[in-house]
Amino acid sequence: MGRPDKATRAAITQRRADAIDLRLAGVDWLTVGRKLAADPGINSDRIAYPQGYGIERYKKGQEPPGDEQLINAACKDVRQALKERTTEQDEKADELRAVENLRLDRLFFVAYRQAVKDGDLPAIDRALRIMERRARMNGLDKPAKTEIVTPPSSDSELTVIALDELEALIGISEEAASGSDE
Template sequence: MGRPDKAARAAIAQRRADAIDLRLAGVDWLTVGRKLAADPAVNSDRVAYPQGYGIDRYNKGLEPPTDDQLIHAACKDVRQALKERTTEQEEKADELRAVENLRLDRLFFVAYRQAVRDGDLPAIDRALRIMERRARMNGLDKPSKTEIVTPPTEGSELTAVALDELEALIGISEEAAHGSDN
């Protein structure tokens, strides 16, 4: 199966947007899967959703997807749509960061010239502030160690966890949770 044509890609994008909207509205995964199914026999609206789940099977006259397959397809769609949105936001942030770096370059040039030429202490301070802003914006400063402390519960002891350890634990939990989706 090749890459979908432009119309099919637009329909898939719409399906993913609809899946997110349904989940945001509190609709469970199976209902999302049924609502966006291609086969009217399983579609909750009894219509063929364009580029819906199981479209290839429907076009070939095969059995519609099972409930588990519909749930898996809906989960996969939402994950993919969120990943695409995150990528788009990161690209826009990169573009804005580039513009801000150009602005900081101009401001720094003026402050630096005054600081070096005249030994102007306020200009030196301003140049340093611009440098600090650039370092923060571009992630040049090494982050300080962050610890998260959980309150004790009955029968447990107080635990301090470094941020990287917490992220590793979360990653392991997410992998375990999504392991059944794949």
């Protein structure tokens, strides 16, 4: 079949954007699938959506996709569109990080030169702050170690319980507290 042409790719991108817009508006998956279906017989607007779901079947005069297939197609489109948007955001963040690193390079150069040349304590502090900022921004610092500390006693132990058990315990505690107020 090959890669779709530019117009087809643009229509698919638009379909995915429409699918996201419909989901954001609270439209259920099946309605999204029907609204974006290629076959006017099942399309909720009774028009052939360009590059809609089941376009190949429609072009061949075959039966349109069923409800489950429409739902799956709509879900797949939204997942793909969100993945593409996330990738774009990650790429933009990488570009911005590169620009920020260049800015930090310039600032660091000035502060470092003063710190080394003159032994200027404020310049040393400034250079260290720039280094700390770069390390945080680029994820160079190791995460802080976190541990749970309990008071030492012979009867203290950590217990794993399900959420419904916890809610039941809280309910019992609240009933006991309200009963003692009466």
